[in-house]
Amino acid sequence: MQLLETTFWSAGGSRHRMAEQLGFSKSKANAIIAGLVDQGLLAEAGLQRSSGGRRAENLQISGALGVLVGIDIGATSLDIAVLGPDLLPLAQHSEAADVRQGPGIVLARVRVLMRELLARAGADAKRVMGIGIGVPGPVNFESGQLVNPPLMPAWDGFSIRDALREDYAAPVFVDNDVNLMALGELWRLKRTLSNFLVIKVGTGIGCGIVCHGEVYRGAAGSAGDVGHICVDQEGPRCHCGNLGCVEVMAAGPAITRMAVEAAEFGQSDLLAECLRTKGRLDALDVGHAGRAGDAAANGIIQRAGSLLGQMLASVVNFFNPSHVFIGGGITHIGPLFLAAVRQSVYQRSLALSTRHLEIQYTPLGTQAGLVGAGVLAMQETLKVRGVAP
Amino acid sequence: MQLLETTFWSAGGSRHRMAEQLGFSKSKANAIIAGLVDQGLLAEAGLQRSSGGRRAENLQISGALGVLVGIDIGATSLDIAVLGPDLLPLAQHSEAADVRQGPGIVLARVRVLMRELLARAGADAKRVMGIGIGVPGPVNFESGQLVNPPLMPAWDGFSIRDALREDYAAPVFVDNDVNLMALGELWRLKRTLSNFLVIKVGTGIGCGIVCHGEVYRGAAGSAGDVGHICVDQEGPRCHCGNLGCVEVMAAGPAITRMAVEAAEFGQSDLLAECLRTKGRLDALDVGHAGRAGDAAANGIIQRAGSLLGQMLASVVNFFNPSHVFIGGGITHIGPLFLAAVRQSVYQRSLALSTRHLEIQYTPLGTQAGLVGAGVLAMQETLKVRGVAP
Known part of the structure; x- marks a missing residue:
């Protein structure tokens, strides 16, 4: 074993x-x-x-030995893969989704996709060893239930594990999406790093923590909830009720809001043009405009990176990680964002904590969550099965 | 073993x-x-x-088996104890000290006190099994050296371990003072809690972290350096160079400064009277005045507690500990401080992180550092000696 x-x-x-x-x-x-x-x-x-x-x-x-199923439910996306025990994908599918539609609709789609992908991988349902699922909200790891998830309120108290148990004999394990990204990177690194963080910046902002070589979930499973750390006491009100949370000021929706403003107030021809053509703007558009030399777009990227860095500076002072990996939709925005984050952290954190600190985008990129779901499935299945020796 | x-x-x-x-x-x-x-x-x-x-x-x-020596070097105090292997003190001494005088003067005094205490405990120098020392600054745990300690610049790069090795055959172990407070509480709790924090508020502000049942020191040994987390971007300048660090706004010297101002600007008759009689003010005086109903003193306590709570809210969101124990000189100031800290944390942290969170003063009180130094000495000595089995 x-x-x-x-x-x-x-x-x-x-x-x-x-x-x-x-x-x-x-x-x-x-x-x-x-x-x-x-x-x-x-x-x-x-x-x-x-x-x-x-x-x-x-x-x-x-x-x-069989196959694993990794499922990465994002706020606005759904990624599923059938993986071998070596975590190489045998079949994979990604699509846009809206997690707010609730467990009924989302999990019905998950079931259909799982059947299709298993067929494509040539694997019988009986060959599924374990299923790992990441969700964008706090999870009680023991019970597999979601607990007050702000981005997916319809899922509160819902047990994904029980819902999928009906179809598959294999054990189902559920965790927060960014914990799984951390687990994925830990596996990629073959545990050569013991203390690092993975920050996901997408619709929200979350943090996966690796401490003493293990994913750390905290006393109540809510560790890494860094999106509601305050970066401006007079900032805008967050959906959590407080003012100036980093999430409401620097995550995807904040970047979109700043971009739309720049387009509408005539600060950026490029963003205005893009908004006219597409009808909406996202981080990718801001990144494109920035790389084309658009000053307003670059200002937005700088500001978001600097605010994220300000939050990270507190976390780095407290935790002294060797590496911070940044993932999620934000990675499409390009290298200027990373530069702004670094500048802000190096300015605000203590020299001893940053001397050897590396800040970079997640090496596994958009695959981090899926790989982590596979690692979770494999690791926990081995524990549960207790095969000799 | x-x-x-x-x-x-x-x-x-x-x-x-x-x-x-x-x-x-x-x-x-x-x-x-x-x-x-x-x-x-x-x-x-x-x-x-x-x-x-x-x-x-x-x-x-x-x-x-022998005796242990625990030494707690504070910024303004020196505590030494000879302890049995059960960590009960056989002889103990505390006195005021100034760590800024440098290693020569401070360690000469340590040597004298160790000899006296061993004599009082009836223990020969040869019976010392291990020596544990806490210092108010960042320590490279492997080498036993201090690294850029802001409160004790004369000690930078100094190895206390090598200095004491000359006198005793026993191994010497050095750690940050608040790490040792955390180790002391972990021992008191017989490891029944796995994830908690110890915050020391004295001349500076530091944090000891227990994660997965072990003291966590970070990638470079500087984990828990929470004193320089920003709580007010327009606050006063800290000795670290940044603005509005919680240490420069809420630690002992800040409380003293606010108290002297209240006394001098006629906001508090009690503090003014105390300043006239003693020539100086400290947290204890502010606590006394507060309990006697002095509004200015209570305002200072509230403000300091609220700022500390603001920093703690970030840390609690990130780490989701089950308990936060607050120790150091600040504990003399009384319960109002603790109430202000709690209010501030509960307001700013997420419900899931605070639902079962306990915030209280360190149960071991002023002994936490000494007990922790004893635990360090015992634990590391057992590791080094590798006695069978």
């Missing part, structure tokens, strides 16, 4: 390294591995480059 | 619970315990109340 988990996290490591990590002797590790290969749970995956002595065989979780 | 550590953390648990916690069988645990008792490392400590069957024997770390 432990060996399967280690193999999964090291994504194709050698026998030797595996035994080392688990503190097993070489002979004990070999015996256990032989057993797992016989059971069809582990597969030998080609040979690693020689390092002088004889060649060590790489191990990976066997594809025969 | 593991059993000694478990015994230390459970502070007098039964054999049965010990075996359970370590996942040992009863017979294996009994054999190991017998060995440790024979070696004089564990002692049987009376009998626990019967729970129906035969009575289980409690275990504790044997006093024969």
Whole structure:
């Protein structure tokens, strides 16, 4: 069991390294591995480059074990993938969606897509080992229920886990979307970083926390709720009731609002033109205008980045992470946003906390949430099944 | 080894619970315990109340193991204790001090006091097992060196560990003072809480973080540096260079400054009288005046508490701790301060994060740092010595 988990996290490591990590002797590790290969749970995956002595065989979780389903429900998007145990997608689909339509409509669509994708991947429903789902709101991880989700009020108290249990025998695990992005990056990094943050900037702003090498969810599962940190005591009122939350001033809708204003008040010909043609504006349009040299667009990007950086400065002083990865829709806006965030953090945080701090866009990009959903499904399924040894 | 550590953390648990916690069988645990008792490392400590069957024997770390020295160097105080392995003080001393005098003067005094206290405790220098030291600044935990400590610039890069090694054979461990307060509370709680914060408000403001049941120090050891989180972008300039840091607006010196102003501008007869008699004012005086009904004093307490709460609200949104313990000199100011902090946090943090949040003064009070220094000494010494099993 432990060996399967280690193999999964090291994504194709050698026998030797595996035994080392688990503190097993070489002979004990070999015996256990032989057993797992016989059971069809582990597969030998080609040979690693020689390092002088004889060649060590790489191990990976066997594809025969089954498939995983990763589902990333965003505020305005739906991403689903059928993944192998190595997390490579066997079939994948993305579409626009509106989470506010409630669980009935959204999950009916999820069910249809799951059937289609499993068919495309050539996998029977019985081969599904585990299902991992990310949602844009606070989740009680134990019960799988949503708790007062501000962006999806119709889902309050709803258990996605119970709803999907009817169709599949496989266990279902639900978590906050940005926790899953953090889990995805942790897997990509093969746990080489222990303390980092993933910030998602989309319709809202959230934060996934990795602490001591594990995703940290807090005492009540609401850790990382950074969208309502105040950045301007005289700022606009947020839907949470307070003034000047970073979410109401720097997330997607705020950027759109600033862009529409710039278009309507004649501050930007490019944005006005774009608004006329498309009927609406988003972060991508602002990014395009900015790269074309539009001063108003660049001002908006600067302002949003600077406000996000101001919030991040507090968080960096408190948490002293080694890396901050920024993901979500905002990444389409381009590099100027990142530069503004960095400038603001480096100015406001203490030298000791920023000396080695890296701030960058999520390396997994838009796949981070799906990969994380797959990692959740695999990791928790291995725990639940408790396959020997 | 593991059993000694478990015994230390459970502070007098039964054999049965010990075996359970370590996942040992009863017979294996009994054999190991017998060995440790024979070696004089564990002692049987009376009998626990019967729970129906035969009575289980409690275990504790044997006093024969030696003594620990805990040292809490504050910005303006010095506390030293010689402690038994159960962390009960055998001899203790506190005095005013000025850390800015630098390591030469302060550590010379530490050496004298250690000799005196060991003599009072009837313990030979050779019986010292480990020395734990807390300092009011950022520490590189691995090297034991201070890194750019703003309150103690003369100590930058100084290794306290190396300085004390000359006198004692025992290992010396150095950490930030508020990390040690967190470690002390973690030990008092026997690790029953996994995610909580300790905020120290004295000359500066710092935060100790317990995450997943362990003290969290961050990627560069500067986690918890919350004193420089901004609470007013147009506030006064802090020694760090930024405007409106919570430390420059709500810590001890800010409270004193507000109190002196109230006294000098005729806003408070009580504070003016106190300033005339003593020649200076501190948090204790402001607390006294407040409890006597002085409106200006209560206004100062409210303001400082509210600003601290504003910073804490950000931190609570991010970290979602179960408890926040507030310690340091500020605790002398009385309950109104705590009420103002609570009000401010509950107003600005999200409902999910505060529903079960407890905010209170540190249960260990002024002893938290010393107890934590003792825990550090014991825990790290057990790790370094690696006594069997």
